[in-house]
Amino acid sequence: MENDVNNEFPFTGDEQYDKVVKTFYIIRGISFTILFLLNVFQTYFEFRSLYRKGRKPTPRFFTFVSITLFPLCRGIQSFLALGFHNSRTGSSSWYFGIWGTLFLSTEWIFIGCFWVRLLYTFFSSKKIALDNIKKTWYSAWGIVVILFAWNTILMILISQYDSQYVASISGKGFICMVALLGTFLIINGFFLIKNLKKQDKKSKTFQKTIKRTIRLSSILIFIVLGLIVREIVVAISKISTSSNYRYAAIFVTFILEFPQCIVVMIALADDGTHWKNYFLLQKVAKDSNSSGGSLNDNNSNNKNSNANLEIDLSSFNVDNDSSSVSKSKSQILKSENPSRQNSQNPVIVTQSNVSISLSTNSEQPLRQSQPLDENQQVIDIKDNNNNNNNNNNNNNNNNNNNIINNNQ
Known part of the structure; x- marks a missing residue:
């Protein structure tokens, strides 16, 4: 049987099945509405933090925006389908559905932007390629623009062609997008994990970072494979836009989408306990200038630790009017904990903003007070064997923990 909006039982043509579909839409709508309400406060907190510090939006902020708008669209989609008894291609419910898919x-584009930014800025070579920060940012927005254009094309097509044809075009385009983008993000995610595992393994915070990235990569694989299989089954079965079988596809989509929201929300929360603040309507992410996490545990502060060069990426902003990566005047590159001697790899831990710790052999505090010029796109990691123990002893009494805050 097929649904008919003018029928007594408009969803399926059967009273019992209609009750099941209505119950599903109610549960789906309420579930996504709750996620929207939880995330809208966090988006506000993140915006307020960036605004007060005069910083430009980060991948982390736009991840919050996306994970707020996505459940909003899904919730509205469910309630419109319930109210108008119609979720077929071209219906008002369908419009909110395609925009929900976009968000x-x-x-995941902005989560991937953060992964790729770390990977190609700090691990692609022995140099820190700051110019890659700008490239990954622009690339992410380029993909977003393409997705917005694709949705616009679909809305134009639905006004010119029948719903079955548009559904076919939409399904094929969706498979291509999920396959290409998903594969790219998965590969880079696991390359990032591989490089992170090569770093200092003593820090509990660092281990949490690796586990967090593994969880996100794994759930992404689950989503990509699930959505591709779903679309292939629908295409092979030639399910019409009014067939009752499409409710099974909608249910599978809900099973894929809802858990990933929970995983991403937990990943966006600092440490392992701040996720509770979602329900307390408090900030789950620490202020971007806070020392919320540490690279080394307290017991790892020994005399044989190597120097660390701390770079705060949050001060390197994308300048739309310049080909360079701008640098705040107050940015200081400094080395701490100078007695460790053997590592030259970047050491990274994710928290609420971006700062990077680079292990060097430097034993003297390095300060850079001049802004980077247009040609100074790369900082070379070199050994500096100067000995200045008096200054270093003062540094050791301050803070031996170097931090990178996650700007997802």
Whole structure:
């Protein structure tokens, strides 16, 4: 049987099945509405923090925006389908559905932007390629623009062609997008994990970072494979836009989408306990200038620790009017804990903003007070064997923990 909006039982043509579909839409709508309400406060907190510090939006902020708009669209989609008894291609419910899918995509695009930014800025070579920060940022927005254009094309097509044809075009385009973008993000995610595992393994915070990235990569694999299989089954079965079998596809989509929201929300929360602040309507992410996490545990502060060069990426902003990566005047590159001697790899831990610790052999505090010029796009990691123990002893009494805050 097929649904008929003018029928007594408009969803399926059967009274019992209609009750099941209505119950599903109610549960789906309420579930996503709750996620929207929990995330809208966090988006506000993140915006307020960036605004007060005069910083430009980060991948972390736009991940919050996306994970707020995605459940909003899904909730509205469910309630419209329930109210108008119609969720077929071209219905008002369908319009919110395609925009919900877009914001689900942008959510993972900005998570991937953060992964790729770390990977190609700090691990692609022995140099820190600051110019890659700008490139990954622009690339992410380029993909977002393409997705917005694709949705616009679909809305134009639905006004010119029948719903079955548009559904076919939409399904094929969706498979291509999920396959290409998903594969790219998964590969880079696991490359990032591989490089992170090569770093200092003593820090509990660092281990949490690795586990967090593994969880996100794993759930991304689950989503990509699930959505591709779903679309292939629908295409092979030639399910019409009014067939009752499409409710099974909608249910599978809900099973894929809802858990990933929970995983991403937990990943966006600092440490392992701040996720509770979602329900307390408090900030789950620490202020971007806070020392919320540490690279080394307290017991790892020994005399044989190597120097660390701390770079705060949050001060390196993308300048739309310049080909360079701008640097705040107050940025200081400094080395701490100078007695460790053997590592030259970047050491990274994710928290609420971006700062990077680079292990060097430097034993003297390095300060850079001049802004980077247009040609100074790369900082070379070199050994500096100067000995200045008096200054270093003062540094050791301050803070031996170097931090990178996650700007997802």
